[in-house]
Amino acid sequence: MATSDCELEQNFAFNLLPSKRASFLSDRTTLTLLMKWSMLGRISVQSYSFDRNFRPYNSDRFAQCFFRDPVVLSSLAGMSKLSSSAPLDQPAVWVDAQPVPCTAVSMELFDPLYSCGIVRPSGHMVKCFHDVYPDYDELRQMLQEEESENYYAVGRAEREEFLFRLFKHLCLGGELCQYEDTVEPYISTTRRIYKDLISVQKDPETKKISVVSTVLKVSARDESGRCFPGRPEEEQTFAYLVIDPHKRHVTLFSHVHGVGDLEV
Numbered sequence: 001m002a003t004s005d006c007e008l009e010q011n012f013a014f015n016l017l018p019s020k021r022a023s024f025l026s027d028r029t030t031l032t033l034l035m036k037w038s039m040l041g042r043i044s045v046q047s048y049s050f051d052r053n054f055r056p057y058n059s060d061r062f063a064q065c066f067f068r069d070p071v072v073l074s075s076l077a078g079m080s081k082l083s084s085s086a087p088l089d090q091p092a093v094w095v096d097a098q099p100v101p102c103t104a105v106s107m108e109l110f111d112p113l114y115s116c117g118i119v120r121p122s123g124h125m126v127k128c129f130h131d132v133y134p135d136y137d138e139l140r141q142m143l144q145e146e147e148s149e150n151y152y153a154v155g156r157a158e159r160e161e162f163l164f165r166l167f168k169h170l171c172l173g174g175e176l177c178q179y180e181d182t183v184e185p186y187i188s189t190t191r192r193i194y195k196d197l198i199s200v201q202k203d204p205e206t207k208k209i210s211v212v213s214t215v216l217k218v219s220a221r222d223e224s225g226r227c228f229p230g231r232p233e234e235e236q237t238f239a240y241l242v243i244d245p246h247k248r249h250v251t252l253f254s255h256v257h258g259v260g261d262l263e264v
Helices: 028-034 056-064 072-078 140-145 156-159 161-172 184-197
Strands: 014-016 043-050 092-100 198-201 210-211 214-224 237-246 249-255
Touching: 014 072, 028 184, 056 092, 056 214, 056 237, 140 161, 156 161, 161 184, 161 249
Parallel strands: none
Antiparallel strands: 014 043, 043 249, 092 214, 198 210, 214 237, 237 249
């Protein structure tokens, strides 16, 4: 069996930061919306510190060490009591970490939703006919169906951005999602969660703000076959590592698709 990267190089070690809480999980409006979208109790946010300098080229090794760290594994044990495939029982033997672009510092990315007629000037979503879903709209069609004429109303590169992915996750919601008639709740909640998760800095000379966080979409499997965060074929079961290299903090943001509240 091949020696892992963590064995060949010095490991990252992690410590749980229980006092670092995502503010959106204390916001009453956000919690009400997450409940309506069938995501409340199934979204988890946990933060950790780590002990070595992080560079983006170290992303794979960082993720491997994260899912093999005893502190992390212990904290994952309380994240999902209803999902049969998570958490991990043992250190991961397979970890996938896909870099996710994260450069957006404004909500201008969503302007094309209005200019392309997906959303009316009032903010109401334009309804459309669908063979399967009787109450369907142009926004969900644009998010999910590549053959939609509006699929690339938001450009290819922009669709890959963490900001857009977060927006899409919220719009599609959970198993028993009650969808909105207007786009504003999705955009405002996306903004609040995004600001909670990422770190930015201002250039002292140009005054321009830029994102310093690195974002990885992650999944892991242990020897017993258990997978985190859950079934990989379910798009709304997801996990992201959001890494702040300056503070040496990493936040695990995840959601398990299904019915009922998870104990977190």
